[in-house]
Amino acid sequence: MNNHKITGVFSAAATPLNADGSPDIGLFTEHCQRLLAEGCHGVALLGTTGEANSFSSSERRTILEAALKAGVPADKLLPGTGVVAIAETVELTRHAISLGVTKVVMLPPFYYKGVSDDGLLAAYSQILEGVGDNRLQVILYHIPQVSGIPLSVPLIGRLIEAFPDTVVGIKESAGDFNNMQAIIAAYPGFSVLAGADPLLLPLLKAGGAGCITATSNLVAGSLRTVYDKVHNAEQTAAVDQAQARINAYRTLSNSYVQIPTIKAMVGLKTGNAAWTRTRAPLMPISDADYAGLSEAYAKLP
Structure with missing residues (x-):
């Protein structure tokens, strides 16, 4: 795995909220530090699990700055x-680089929807040329069940060819192991990261680079x-036991x-009920479901 530019276990970190719905910066930075202490190689903040698309650009910048300040x-x-x-x-990516953060998802x-590979190549090209910084390393984000926009294997190849030192990996969150294998086979050294925890083990065995997953919060x-x-x-035996727990x-x-x-x-793990808050349109888990969840959580290994 040494030929991958980005490799490891990264947490798709959740974002805690204050009672007024604003990001709870103190709790978030505490969470980031805990994730690293527990073994994550890094924190992939402001993704799907982090409710990123429910936050403004200003809020995103504040959250990233706070993590660094902490x-x-x-x-x-x-x-x-x-x-x-x-x-x-372009603006958000430049902001990250200005802070010394050079890897983005x-x-x-x-x-x-239904846009062509040519259109996606044009969009990514305009972004990367607009950022215009050779320090940048991009992990493409393939989550078509949410975004509605699949990133095809040929498109990935075109992006690697156009930006070989910048487009260095992909978070494959469709959960399609065959697609992961196809990317690995087509583009040796390209970092394929699983977005689904159960696929980390088979992906590593197949030559993948690691994961960016939600369950890493736990x-x-x-x-x-x-x-x-x-x-x-x-x-x-240790690996199988760990995977069973995951x-x-x-x-x-x-x-x-x-x-x-x-x-x-995360709230059950840390004893902090503030973690149950979500930003609309997502709603907190219902009281009935929370009761069932709490009972099941207590029985986990």
Whole structure:
């Protein structure tokens, strides 16, 4: 895995909120530090699990600045900077670089559906040329079930060819292992990162680079065990045990609406009920579901 420019276990970090719906900066930075202490190589803040598209550009900048001010190293942060408007994506990406944060996760412009690969190539090209900084490393974000915009294997190749030192990886959140394998086979050295926790182990075995996942908010240490020990034949039992624990947490989080459930589970883990807050249109988990979740959570390994 040494030939990958970006490799490791990264948390798709949830974003806690104050009672008025604003980002709870203190709780968020505490969470980032805990994720790193538990074994994450980095924090992929302001993604889907982080409710990024419910925050303004100003709020996104404030959250990123706060993480750095709290002492989270710039090279361990992978903010999401891809939004609908190209100019705004350029602005958010430039802001990150101005702070020393050079790795970003970038959605394509996602409002217009059914767009061509030519259109997506043009959009990404305008963004990367608009940023115009050779320090930048971009992880493409493939989550078509939410964005409605798939990033095809040929398009990925065209982007790598056009920007070989900048377009260095992809977060594959469709959960399509065949697609992950196809990308790995087509583009050796390109960092393929799983967006679904259960796929980390098979992806690493297939030559993938790691993961950016939601359940890392809860079981970062287990994900790190899988990452560190997957190629050690003497550690098979430890890896299998860690993966089973990861799967148990992932299954529970998927038993209800996922993002509010992940947040509620972080609240159960930390003893802070503030974590249950979400920003509309997402709603907090219902009282009845929370009761069931709490009971099931207490039984997890």
